[in-house]
Amino acid sequence: MGTRILTVEDDERIRTAVKMALEDEGWVVEEADNGEEALQAFTRNPADVVLIDIMLPGIDGFDVCRSIRRASDVPIVMVTARADTHDVVAGLEAGADDYLTKPFAPKELSARIRALLRRARTADPTVTHLRFGDLEIIPDEGVVLRDGKEVHLTKTEFRLLVELASSPGRVFSREVLLERVWGYGYFGDGRLVDVHVRRLRMKVEADPANPRHVVTVRGLGYKLQQ
Amino acid sequence: MQARTRRRRRARITAPVRRRIGLRWRLTLTFGLGAALLSAVMSIVTFGLTRENLVSQREQSAVTRTVANASRLAAQLPEAADSAGVDQLLKELPTPEGALPVLHYQGQWYAPTAQFGERAVPATLQRTVEEGQPAQMRTTYEGRPYLITGVSIPSLSAEYYEGVSLADLQRTLDGLAISLLGASALTSLAGGLVGYWASRRVFAPLLDVGQAAEAIASGRLDTRLPVGGDPDLDLIAAPFNEMAEALENRLERDARFASEVSHELRSPLMTLAATVEVLENSREEMPERARTALVLLSADVDRLQQLVEDLLEISRFDVGAIKLHLEEVLVAEMVIQAVSVLGGGGVPVRYDPDVGDVVVRVDKRRFGRVIANLLDNAERYAGGATAVTVERVDAHVRIAVEDRGNGVPEDERDIIFDRFSRGSEGGNRAADTGVGLGLALVDEHVRLHGGRVWVEDRRDGERGARFVVELPIVEAPKEEPMVEVTA
Numbered sequence: 001m002g003t004r005i006l007t008v009e010d011d012e013r014i015r016t017a018v019k020m021a022l023e024d025e026g027w028v029v030e031e032a033d034n035g036e037e038a039l040q041a042f043t044r045n046p047a048d049v050v051l052i053d054i055m056l057p058g059i060d061g062f063d064v065c066r067s068i069r070r071a072s073d074v075p076i077v078m079v080t081a082r083a084d085t086h087d088v089v090a091g092l093e094a095g096a097d098d099y100l101t102k103p104f105a106p107k108e109l110s111a112r113i114r115a116l117l118r119r120a121r122t123a124d125p126t127v128t129h130l131r132f133g134d135l136e137i138i139p140d141e142g143v144v145l146r147d148g149k150e151v152h153l154t155k156t157e158f159r160l161l162v163e164l165a166s167s168p169g170r171v172f173s174r175e176v177l178l179e180r181v182w183g184y185g186y187f188g189d190g191r192l193v194d195v196h197v198r199r200l201r202m203k204v205e206a207d208p209a210n211p212r213h214v215v216t217v218r219g220l221g222y223k224l225q226q
Numbered sequence: 227m228q229a230r231t232r233r234r235r236r237a238r239i240t241a242p243v244r245r246r247i248g249l250r251w252r253l254t255l256t257f258g259l260g261a262a263l264l265s266a267v268m269s270i271v272t273f274g275l276t277r278e279n280l281v282s283q284r285e286q287s288a289v290t291r292t293v294a295n296a297s298r299l300a301a302q303l304p305e306a307a308d309s310a311g312v313d314q315l316l317k318e319l320p321t322p323e324g325a326l327p328v329l330h331y332q333g334q335w336y337a338p339t340a341q342f343g344e345r346a347v348p349a350t351l352q353r354t355v356e357e358g359q360p361a362q363m364r365t366t367y368e369g370r371p372y373l374i375t376g377v378s379i380p381s382l383s384a385e386y387y388e389g390v391s392l393a394d395l396q397r398t399l400d401g402l403a404i405s406l407l408g409a410s411a412l413t414s415l416a417g418g419l420v421g422y423w424a425s426r427r428v429f430a431p432l433l434d435v436g437q438a439a440e441a442i443a444s445g446r447l448d449t450r451l452p453v454g455g456d457p458d459l460d461l462i463a464a465p466f467n468e469m470a471e472a473l474e475n476r477l478e479r480d481a482r483f484a485s486e487v488s489h490e491l492r493s494p495l496m497t498l499a500a501t502v503e504v505l506e507n508s509r510e511e512m513p514e515r516a517r518t519a520l521v522l523l524s525a526d527v528d529r530l531q532q533l534v535e536d537l538l539e540i541s542r543f544d545v546g547a548i549k550l551h552l553e554e555v556l557v558a559e560m561v562i563q564a565v566s567v568l569g570g571g572g573v574p575v576r577y578d579p580d581v582g583d584v585v586v587r588v589d590k591r592r593f594g595r596v597i598a599n600l601l602d603n604a605e606r607y608a609g610g611a612t613a614v615t616v617e618r619v620d621a622h623v624r625i626a627v628e629d630r631g632n633g634v635p636e637d638e639r640d641i642i643f644d645r646f647s648r649g650s651e652g653g654n655r656a657a658d659t660g661v662g663l664g665l666a667l668v669d670e671h672v673r674l675h676g677g678r679v680w681v682e683d684r685r686d687g688e689r690g691a692r693f694v695v696e697l698p699i700v701e702a703p704k705e706e707p708m709v710e711v712t713a
Contacts, residue, residue, distance in 0.1 A: 011493050017500030024507040081489070082538075083591065085549070103496040103531055106503045186563035187594045190553060219554065 003117065004028045006047035008038040008064060009079070010056055018051075021106035027113075035059030039067055046072055049113050052096070053079045054087055062094045069095030073154040075116035077109070083189065092195035097156040098182060099189075115183035116156065130165045132213055133226045135204055137165055146204055156181065157200050160193075164214065164224035173221040197222055253425035254418050261417020262410065269406035277399055281392075284373055285362055288325070288390050292375040293360070295319045295327065296386040300379045303331065312336050324391060326372075331384040342367070347387050351376055355385045364392065371396050431459045435466055447474040481544035488538040495534055498527045536663035540645065543670045550589040550674060554700055557586045557623050561597060561616050568598035569611075577616035584616075584623050585700045588675055596671050597625070599664040600693050604629040608691060622677075622696050630690040634681045642681065643669040668695070 005022055009015040010033050019029040030047060032038035035058050042050065050068055054061035065076055078096040080087045088099055098112050130137040136145040139162050144151045153161065159181050164172060178188035181196075197216075201208040215223055247255070299315065306312045316327050317338045326342040328335065330352075337343035346367040354361040355376035362375045371392040378385045434451060441449040450470060451463040502524050509517055542548050558577045565573050597614070604611035608631020615626045634642060646662040672679045677697040684690045 011497075013497040014493060014500065017497045017504065020504040021500045021507075024504060081492075082542075103492045103499055103534070106500045185567045186560070187567060187590055189551075189591065191551070 002026060002028050003049065003113075004030060004045075004047040005049045005051060005113065006030045006032060006038065006041060007051045008032045008035070008056065008061070009051075009053045010034060011053075018106060018109070022110065022113075025110050035061070035064040038064050042068055043071070046074060048074065049116060050074055050076045051079065051109070051113075052076060053102075054091060055081065062090060065091065065094040065096055069154070073152065073158075075113075075155055077112055077116070079104070088189070089191055089195060092192065093199070095154070095199075097154060097196075098192065111183065118159070118183075130162075130168075132165070132168065132224060134206070135213055137161060139165075144204065146206075151203050153200070153203060157196060157203070160196050161200060161204070161214075161224070164222065168224055168226075171217045171220050171223045177222070193222070250422070250425045250429055253428070254421040257421020257424065258414050258418030261420075262414035264417075265410035265413035269410050273399070273403060273406055276402055280395055280398065281364075281373075284390065284392070284395060285375075288373055288375040288388060289360070289362065291320075291322070291325060292377055292386065292388040295321075295388065296377045296379050299329065299384070299386055300381055303379075303382055303384065309334065309336065313338060321388070326389040326391075328387040328389065329384060330387075331382065342372075342389055346372065346389055347374055347376070351387075352385070355387070431456075431462070435462060438466065438470070442470055442473065447477060478545065481541050484537060485541035485545060488534050488541060491530075491534045492538075495527070495531055499531060502527050533663070536667055539667060540663060540670065543674075548674060551591065552587050552589055554585050554587050555590060556582075557584050557625070557697070557699075558582055558616050560586075560588070560590065560593065561614060561625055564594045564597035565601065565614055568594050569601035573601065573611045573614055575614045575616070578618065581616045581618050581623065584618060586623060586697045587700045588697070592671050593675065596668050596695060597627070599668050600627040600695070603627075603664055603693070604631070604691075607631055612690065618699070619696070621699055621701075623699050625695045625697070627693045628684055628690060629692075630688065633683055633689060633691045639681050643679070668693075672697075 003026075005027050007015060007018055007022075007029060009018065009031075012033065015031050015033065019031060022029045030041055030045075032041050035056050038050075038052070039059075041047075052061045052064055056064065059067075061078055065078060068074065068076060075098075076096045078091040078099045080091060080099055080101055083099075083101045091099055097116055100109060100112065128138060128140055130139070134147050136148075138144075142155075142158055144153055144158065144161065160177065163177060163180050174190040174193045175186055175188070177193045178184040178190070182188060182192060184192075197214055198208075201211045201214050204213060205211045213224055213226075215225055217223055298319065302315055303312065306315055312329065312331060313336055316329055316336055319327050321327060326337070326339055326346075328337045328343060328347055330336075330344070335344040346365075348363060348365050351361055351363045351365075351374060355378050358378050358380060360375075360377040362373065364371065364373050366372070367389075372389045373392050374387055374389045376385055376387040438449045438451050447470070450467045453460050453463045453467060502520070505512075505520055506524065509520060512520065558575075558581050561577075562575050565571065565575050601611050601614075604627055608629035610629065611627050612630050613628045615624075615628070617624050617626075643665050645666040669679055672695050675697060677695060679693065679695045681691050681693050684692045
């Protein structure tokens with residue numbers, strides 16, 4: 001069965017048009033026109049990617065995002081009104097993996113979805129086990145252990161971690177991470193990286209306020225260390 | 227900013243040009259002249275009174291003395307044996323204040339001093355005195371002022387005159403005149419200074435009004451004048467603030483309207499964009515006519531999308547809702563990326579070696595749009611950009627986009643940055659999909675980044691325009707990697 005995409009959008013015309021465009025890509029599209037319906041649909045039959053409009057009647061997009069995120073590591077793309085509002089950061093913090101601003105071209109959406117569906121990869125495919133102090137990464141299985149206990153990461157968080165782990169100690173600029181994890185170019189939104197790093201730290205660091213593994217290198221980017 | 231300043235200047239030029247002295251100088255002059263007039267009148271009165279006073283004192287004492295001396299002579303003259311005796315008598319007369327006696331006795335003139343004699347006594351005075359009337363006269367003899375008093379001595383049919391030099395009095399009066407003149411001059415000057423000071427005091431609040439107006443014109447619409455300080459000034463401040471308030475509300479309403487309209491347009495556009503794409507996916511199955519129609523539809527949906535995006539962005543500027551997402555980036559790298567990613571590549575980027583490590587603080591997404599818009603502009607009106615250069619000029623970096631078009635005429639160099647203006651080239655919209663907001667957005671974005679943008683001729687003398695964006699250089703890389711700024 002093909003990739004299944006759940007689109008949550010209250011404007012019927014947009015929903016139908018987007019559904020058609022995504023179906024042309026060969027994906028199976030499920031629709032929901034409000035938050036409750038979206039959550040029911042997702043519980044019934046989890047999709048591979050979820051597209052959520054932030055502006056929804058009833059339960060808003062952030063809450064839908066949070067609810068889905070609690071239950072699953074599925075990639076979530078949210079649709080916001082503007083790129084420079086706090087909506088973007090709020091959405092990313094609610095668990096979204098990427099965002100688009102309305103109106104977007106469906107081609108752009110497909111590109112985003114494809115980027116999110118990519119599997120995590122390491123520079124050297126023979127490496128199956130990475131260890132950073134109390135942190136253990138098994139790229140092939142998509143598993144991260146801290147002190148031997150499994151940590152639940154979203155697919156994007158996991159890819160970010162594996163990317164950083166591919167060259168331990170090397171500083172990765174935001175641009176490089178944006179390109180490798182999200183498939184964006186130079187002009188991608190650096191907040192994607194910042195918020196994901198923040199989310200990652202909450203999960204893999206013993207003390208997220210004083211990170212030991214995922215370290216910020218001021219003015220340059222991020223690196224992973226022992 | 228440039229464009230706006232020019233626009234204001236234009237508005238001023240159309241107003242009637244008055245080449246009069248400024249109000250401030252007029253006030254100063256008025257005060258000065260008033261003080262001069264007043265002090266002149268005072269001086270003249272003072273001088274006149276003093277003069278009268280001094281002179282009449284002299285006259286009084288001269289009369290008293292002359293009369294006394296005349297009666298003395300009346301008693302003693304008959305005893306004088308000869309003219310030598312008369313001279314002797316005259317010499318013995320008490321003549322304080324250097325009075326000079328002259329006697330006409332028995333048809334002969336006697337004067338003890340050689341320099342003052344018969345000739346010093348004016349004929350009119352002689353006649354009056356000979357008629358038996360005591361008289362007094364101010365006269366000038368040998369260039370010196372004298373007061374001459376004459377009385378007749380009827381018992382001896384003689385006339386006695388006494389002259390008093392008025393030179394000292396003249397000196398006193400001259401001195402007084404000079405002092406008064408000096409005082410008047412000083413008073414006038416002081417008057418002028420007071421006028422200047424007063425005018426400044428009066429003008430200070432007016433200058434505040436001017437500054438406030440300037441601030442409003444430059445976009446700080448919430449500028450208000452303080453009210454409640456002075457009831458007279460409130461007469462200006464209150465209506466001014468009302469005007470500013472009305473203007474602000476009006477502009478806000480307009481901006482909000484534009485913003486709401488564009489927001490409303492986004493949903494149908496979203497549907498349009500998606501459906502056009504679905505149609506594009508099945509274009510192979512379409513008949514020729516439908517395919518042509520789809521091309522038109524697709525192009526105009528793109529154009530509409532661009533327009534709405536630009537309108538949204540520009541209305542965000544107008545309501546001041548732009549949040550810059552500033553990052554420190556290597557300018558050369560950013561320009562190269564912008565040209566290759568957003569400009570479709572193909573345009574050479576040239577920069578000096580000293581630009582290699584120059585850092586600027588920009589919102590990458592927005593600044594990318596600036597460069598993309600300039601490339602787009604060159605594409606539309608000049609057959610494409612020929613080069614993009616980056617150079618360092620002191621504490622600034624200049625990014626220039628050059629083309630080989632017809633250039634931009636001098637008088638259009640400001641207005642092409644206005645909204646919906648396309649300059650004279652704008653008429654050529656054969657395959658044009660622009661909406662005339664591109665350069666306006668460039669202008670707004672660059673200004674928000676603390677820089678400026680202008681267009682000039684190409685420096686190499688070739689045909690074509692050169693759009694220059696100037697940004698301040700960030701010297702030392704800042705500590706925090708990311709700063710949110712609200713415009």
